[in-house]
Amino acid sequence: MRLITISWKNLLSNPLTFLLNCLLISFGVGILTLLLISSTQFKDKLENNSKDIDLVVGAKGSPLQLILSSIYYIDFPTGNISLTDAQELARNPMVKRAVPLGLGDNYNGFRIVGTDTSFINLYDLSLAKGNYWSKEFEVTIGASVSSSLNLKVGDKFFGSHGLTSDQDEHKSHPYIVSGVLTLQGNVTDNLILTDLSSIWSMHDEGEESEHTSTANSEAFSHGEAAVESKDTGSKEITSLLIQYYSPMSVVLFPRFVNKSTNMQAASPALESARLFSIIGIGIDTLKWFAGFIMFIATVSVFVSVYNSLKERKYDLAVMRIMGASKEKIFLIIIMEGVLLTCIGSIAGILLGHFLLEVIGNSQGVTQTRLTGVYLMFDEIYLIITGICIGIVAAIIPAIQAYRSDIAKIISKN
Amino acid sequence: MISIKGVHYSYNEDNSFSFKDWVVNAGEQWLLLGNSGCGKSTLLHIITGILAPDKGDVVINDTNLYHQLSNKERDRYRGQHIGIVFQQAHLIKSFTVEENLIMAQSFAGLPVNKTRIDEVLKSLAVHNKTKSYPNELSQGQLQRVSIARAVINKPALLIADEPTSSLDDTNTKAVLALLMSQSALNQSTLVVATHDKRVKDFFSNAYLM
DSSP states (O other): OOOOHOOOHHHHHHHHHHHHHHHHHHHHHHHHHHHHHHHHHHHHHHHHHHTTTTEEEEESOHHHHHHHIIIISSSSSOEEHHHHHHHHHHHSTTTEEEEEEEEEEEETTTEEEOOOOOOOOOHHHOOEEEOOSSTTTTEEEEEEHHHHTTOOTOOOEEEESSSSSSSSSSOOOOOEEEEEEOOOOOOOEEEEEEEEHHHHTSSSSHHHEEESSSSHEEEEHHOOOOOBBBBTTTTSSSSEEEEEESTTHHHHHHHHHHHSHHHHHHEEHHHHHHHHHHHHHHHHHHHHHHHHHHHHHHHHHHHHHHHHHHHTTHHHHHOOOOOOOOHHHHHHHHHHHHHHHHHHHHHHHHHHHHHHHHHHOOOOOOGGGOOOOOOOHHHHHHHHHHHHHHHHHHHHHHHHHHOOOHHHHHOOO | OOOEEEEEEEEEEEEEEEEEOEOOOOOOEEEOOOOOOHHHHHHHHHHHTTOOOSSSEEEEEEETTTOOOOOHHHHHHHHHHEEEOSOOOOOOOOOOHHHHHHHHHHHTOOOOOOOOHHHHHHHOOOOTTTTTTTSSSOHHHHHHHHHHHHHHHHEEEEEEETTTTOHHHEEEEHHHHHHHHHHHHHEEEEHHHHHHHGGGOOOSEEEEE
């Protein structure tokens, strides 16, 4: 009979204590797992979606809002900028690539993004079916859009004004799906891409009157579409995604935009870091909370192993009589602690993944949706931590069992 | 053969024991008789290798327990060659009867032998309790299983410490008969330590303390 079997049977002899300790450990590890995989996914998403974008230029306002709306597509844009100004900026010698974005419409919550073919190169997109948009009102849709809305090449739909509302439909011009992208693993999976001219045509003066009266006022004020300005006749876009030729431009170019134009430059790296540090405060608090639960679990495992040792003092002495060495008795006790915390840790990791999947499924914003089906190598450290806690909690009882005087125990009995 | 020579043990200045020399031949059945506090348990603990004497030799089948074996080797030797029956059965309650016997084989460093387990349980008429837990057994069955655990590894020496103290005459006879038959069956030397004078007539050899 293996020592681990003996330890396991001993644990099961007190099922309620075993369950309570497992619950405590799994709760602590579960929170840590949830934090670990959610913050990693969130960070990955932030980095993955902005990795080739050095700067975002848009209307003045909150730089974080500009980044969130133009890179992650989860907030309203700060406003529009003049296409002429944007084109002038794009011709700056420091700029390697400038990708225009025109936002303002959605279809069932998926954003319709007016852009040009440089967007394809920026995100290194590839097609699963069909072709990229080539005419006005043709769209190429992301893989998640296709699967979620069951859209395929040739399908038609009406876009809605605003970024989240689907009530104010542009009924005069249906979009037609010309192609479906392969799964990219970034924000483009959730986008409907079209030519900028589609956005401009959709928001012509005549079209404006066709908006239904239930238009979301918030969508109008913040999510104002990139349109042709009625006052000047010049076209507008929402923002410009910029890549530099040289890293040297990191300091000079944003300063130039912010000081010399009426536009705003925002760095995705800086704003993402700022966003993550804001969220980080909450994550740190939860980590302390999880750490506290783990501490309570350690004390609880110690108390239960210690108490069970007092109850089983004679059992252990009988094992010694049967030929078990002191070292074996020590190992049996240590393994009880390790088994308990190991099972609790594995249950906690599963719990963390399950909770994150539930949270992910209840998230409204598809662009930042988290998933519990996400394995990380670092999770192994949670199990190792669990094992260490088991050893720490069981070491004192194990030493006591090792040192116990069996002759005395048997005589007393 | 078991030999005890010049064994002395001292708990403190006021409480020390010097045991007279003793030689037991293989297969003999002995009574170790003495009143409470005379040092019976101390001698038993010394013979079973769980209490090292201050001086003297304990030799079982040519193996000097305290001068030839390390602590770890002595533990294993005890598991393989010495079977002990206590006044109370004290089986490990979270394990079945069979698992208690398997544990005795495993701790002794022997391979698990289920045929041997069946054989011993059958000889003690508790073979129908293999999968039962100790709390499902009667006192008599517990006593039989504890004897089974002591003889499972065919020990050279079978020791019973006060096996009859809390039993009536009928049960005393029954337990002694079991111990004697099992020691004969397994070719083990039997030593019964007790203060119970009722058992005196059952033994032809006695070590009086």
